[in-house]
Amino acid sequence: MAATESNPIILYDIISLADPPAWSPNVWRARFVLNYKRLPYKTIWVSLPDIASTLQSLGVEPSPAGMPYTLPVIADPTASGPPKIIRESLAIAQYLDITYPDIERPLFPNGSHALQALFLHHVSNGILPTMRDLIIPLVPPILDEAALPHFRRTREAFLKKPLEEARPKGAELEEAWGKAKEQFGVLDSALQKNDVRLGGTGGNLVLGKQPSYADFILVAWFVAMSKLESSEDGNIWEKVKGWHAGRWERMWKECEGFMQVM
Structure with a gap:
């Protein structure tokens, strides 16, 4: 090319x-x-x-x-x-x-394809289903006016309820956050294996110190969360970033150098 x-x-x-x-x-x-x-x-x-x-x-x-x-x-x-x-x-x-091969910056380093596929599977099938009702109803305030009818029609069809009713409240809200944190905890448990005391390389990324596509899968959602506000929860990313001893904030910081919007 x-x-x-x-x-x-x-x-x-x-x-x-x-x-x-x-x-x-x-x-x-x-x-x-x-x-x-x-x-x-x-x-x-x-x-x-x-x-x-x-x-x-x-x-x-x-x-x-x-x-x-x-x-x-x-x-x-x-x-x-x-x-x-x-x-x-x-x-x-x-x-x-x-x-565009770059031996210094591969997205899928040798031997990591299966691990990254498992990581994507858990984000898509473990984490996102628990976050769906927490996030989707908060998107309309950041959309341009032309997008609002389209977003409401398509997302309400997906959620099978009006957006105003989709986000849990009260005790159900706390339960929903608990389920989301539990699914993030599954990833945290796996990523703890990178600890040098357990024979790992150290570092705050999925492959330790080597950035990969797997990191971008999750941090992309963190960026989206950072745009969303709730009257009950405040900024969504601010709520999530401190979980699991700040692991997710450290992962964000490792990826900050790749957040330019050209």
Whole structure:
């Protein structure tokens, strides 16, 4: 491929009212990858209801199994002809790691593929289901006006209830946070094995001191949480970051150098 400063990779991201506008955790995964691998790119901001028409204009087909058009998508310039279009954050990470190899900054170091797949599985199937009702109802205040009807319609269909009723309250809220913390605790127990006293390398990342895609999977959600406020809980990231002896805040700090919004 041929990405340069004058002909960069294009990252399609979902606009918001936040500063900077980047908020979608799935797109943040791709953004982390681009920043970590030091690849030239620029962002094209898209409102939620315009994602389908934007991707159709790029010749992107609907996702398999009737899934809606979603971001992230990148357009990687070629030496001749149209750019290469890659969709979905994991596919983007794998594509960029192969297409733009960097022996100093691999996303999937040798021998880590299975571990990273297990990490993604737990985040997707363990942590996120417990956080869903805590997070989704808090998103509307950061959305642009055009996105609000689309977000409400699609998320209420997913949650099977109005957004105003989706977030637990009172004792149910505390129970929901307890379940979320328990699932984070599963990861904490695994990451404790990196302790040098147990023969590990030390460090605050999934692979110890070596950044990898697995770190970006989780920290992308931390960035999204940092944009969200609740009258009951305050800032969501502020609530989570101190869990498990501050492990998650330390992981965030390790990834701060890759949080640029181009």
